[in-house]
Amino acid sequence: MTRKRFQSVAEKVAHDNSRLAVARGESAVTAIQDGISIELAPNARLRGRYANRHGLIAGATGSGKTVTLQTLAEGFSKIGVPVFLADVKGDIAGLATGPSPVQFLDCYGKQGSPLRVSIAAMGPAVLSRALGLSDVQSSVVDIAFAYAAAERLPLESIRDFRQVLGKLLAHREAISATLGQVSPVSIGVIQRALLRLSSAVSIFEPPGFDPATLLGTRDGKGLVSILAADELIKTPDVYATVLLWLLSDLFDRLPEVGDLDRPRLVFIFDESHLLFDNCPPALLQRIEQIIRLVRSKGVGVYFATQSPADIPSTVAGQLGNRIQHALRAATGKDAKEIRAAAESLPRNPALNAAELIATMAPGQALVSLIGPTGTPQPCELARIHAPTCKLGAISNEERAKHFAAAPGAKPRPVSRWRYAQAVFAIVAGWAGAGLVLFAGAGLGFYGLRAAWRLMF
Numbered sequence: 001m002t003r004k005r006f007q008s009v010a011e012k013v014a015h016d017n018s019r020l021a022v023a024r025g026e027s028a029v030t031a032i033q034d035g036i037s038i039e040l041a042p043n044a045r046l047r048g049r050y051a052n053r054h055g056l057i058a059g060a061t062g063s064g065k066t067v068t069l070q071t072l073a074e075g076f077s078k079i080g081v082p083v084f085l086a087d088v089k090g091d092i093a094g095l096a097t098g099p100s101p102v103q104f105l106d107c108y109g110k111q112g113s114p115l116r117v118s119i120a121a122m123g124p125a126v127l128s129r130a131l132g133l134s135d136v137q138s139s140v141v142d143i144a145f146a147y148a149a150a151e152r153l154p155l156e157s158i159r160d161f162r163q164v165l166g167k168l169l170a171h172r173e174a175i176s177a178t179l180g181q182v183s184p185v186s187i188g189v190i191q192r193a194l195l196r197l198s199s200a201v202s203i204f205e206p207p208g209f210d211p212a213t214l215l216g217t218r219d220g221k222g223l224v225s226i227l228a229a230d231e232l233i234k235t236p237d238v239y240a241t242v243l244l245w246l247l248s249d250l251f252d253r254l255p256e257v258g259d260l261d262r263p264r265l266v267f268i269f270d271e272s273h274l275l276f277d278n279c280p281p282a283l284l285q286r287i288e289q290i291i292r293l294v295r296s297k298g299v300g301v302y303f304a305t306q307s308p309a310d311i312p313s314t315v316a317g318q319l320g321n322r323i324q325h326a327l328r329a330a331t332g333k334d335a336k337e338i339r340a341a342a343e344s345l346p347r348n349p350a351l352n353a354a355e356l357i358a359t360m361a362p363g364q365a366l367v368s369l370i371g372p373t374g375t376p377q378p379c380e381l382a383r384i385h386a387p388t389c390k391l392g393a394i395s396n397e398e399r400a401k402h403f404a405a406a407p408g409a410k411p412r413p414v415s416r417w418r419y420a421q422a423v424f425a426i427v428a429g430w431a432g433a434g435l436v437l438f439a440g441a442g443l444g445f446y447g448l449r450a451a452w453r454l455m456f
Ligand SMILES: Nc1ncnc2c1ncn2[C@@H]1O[C@H](COP(=O)(O)OP(=O)(O)O)[C@@H](O)[C@H]1O
Pocket: 059, 060, 061, 062, 063, 064, 065, 066, 067, 068, 091, 362, 363, 364, 383, 384, 385, 386, 391
C-alpha cells in the first residue's frame, strides 16, 4: 500500500480529521439530530438554533471570504431565514444565479430598488458619525434635532437639515438659553461637512426605506437582500452609517422572541472594519449593545473582515461562530496577527492553528462553530462548500431581472421635480383634451350648419 501524499499540511490535517470522525462513528446524518443546521463543509455545521450567536468570517484577500458568505447566504435562505448582505465589490451578486430568491437594493437607485434614509430616521448620533464630527459639533447636531422637533420643522433631506441649521444660527441667542450653546463656528463646520457629503445626498431623501421588507420569505426560502455598495463604499462613513441604521432600526422594531430553532434574519457586514474605523466611543457602545441584545430578537450578525483584530474586543467576544480563512505572512506584523488569530480560536490540540492559517488554500478555513451544548467547539480544518450559484459578478441584464421582479420592491421614488412634471402633464393633457373637444364641437356645429344650409 502506498502512503498518501499531501501537498500541504492543511490537506494532511483535513484527511486525518475526516478519518478520526469516521473512527468516532460520526456522519453527516447523525450530526443533524440536534435541530436544523447548515452544512458549510463535511465537518462543519452551523446550527440554526445558535446562528443568532453571531459570527466572524476572517481572511486575507483571495482567501475565500466572499464565497463563504455566498454559501452561508444560500444555506440560510434554504432553511427559510432571510439574509441581508452588502456587496462591496459586486461579486456577491452571483447569488442571484442560484436557488435563493434575491432582491437588489441600491442607495443610488441604479442597481436595485432604492434604499433611502431620511435624516430624521437616521438620528443625530449616526448622522454625526457620517459627517465625522467632534463631540462639540455633534452636540450642535443634537440641538438641531431637538429644535426641529420642538418647532415641527421637516427633517427629511439634507436640504431640510441645512434650513434647520440656518434657523439655529439666526436664533442662536434664544436657543442657547433653552437647548444649549450653539457656536457659529460649529455650524460652519457642519455645513461644510454636509457639502462634502454631497455625493451621498441622494441617500438622504424621502421616501424612506422600511427595513421590515428585509424579513420576507418566498416559497419557504428566505429572501436574500443584496445592497449594491460599490458606489457607497467610496464614502466609508456613509456606508457604515447606512448599515448601522438598518441594524439599529430593526433592533428598535423587532420584538423579543426568546429561543428559536433558527434566526428571523441574518445580517452580514462585509468589509466590517469600516464600521469600526474612527468610530466614536458612544457609537461603539451602541454597536456593542445592539449586537448583545439583538440576539434575543432572533437576529444573527456576521462580520466579514481581513483580520479578527479589525473588530474591537468587546464586539469580537460576542461572535460565537468563527470561520478563519488564510492570512498571509509577509511581515513581522503579519506573523503577529496570525498568532493572534490562532489564539482567538478555541484550541484544538490535534492541530497547529497558526501554521494552518498561514498555509491554507483558498476555500479552506479553520472553523469553530457553536456545538450541540451551546459552547464553541475546538477549531477544525474544513474545506467550505462552494455555493450553488455562480461565483463572481453578473451581467447587467441578469441583475435587472431581479431588480424589476424583486419581491417587496418599491416603485422608483418620485422627486419633487418629477412630481411637478407629472402634475403639469396631467393638466396639459386635460387642457388639450378640452381644447380638442371644444374645437371638435365647434367644427361639428359649423359642419352641421353648412350641411343644413346646403340641404334646405
Ligand atoms: N469554497 C470555495 N470553493 C471553491 N473555490 C473557492 C472557494 N472559496 C474561494 N474559492 C476560490 O478563490 C477565489 C477567491 O475567493 P473570494 O471568496 O473571492 O476571496 P475573498 O473574498 O476572501 O477575497 C474565488 O474566486 C474562487 O475561485
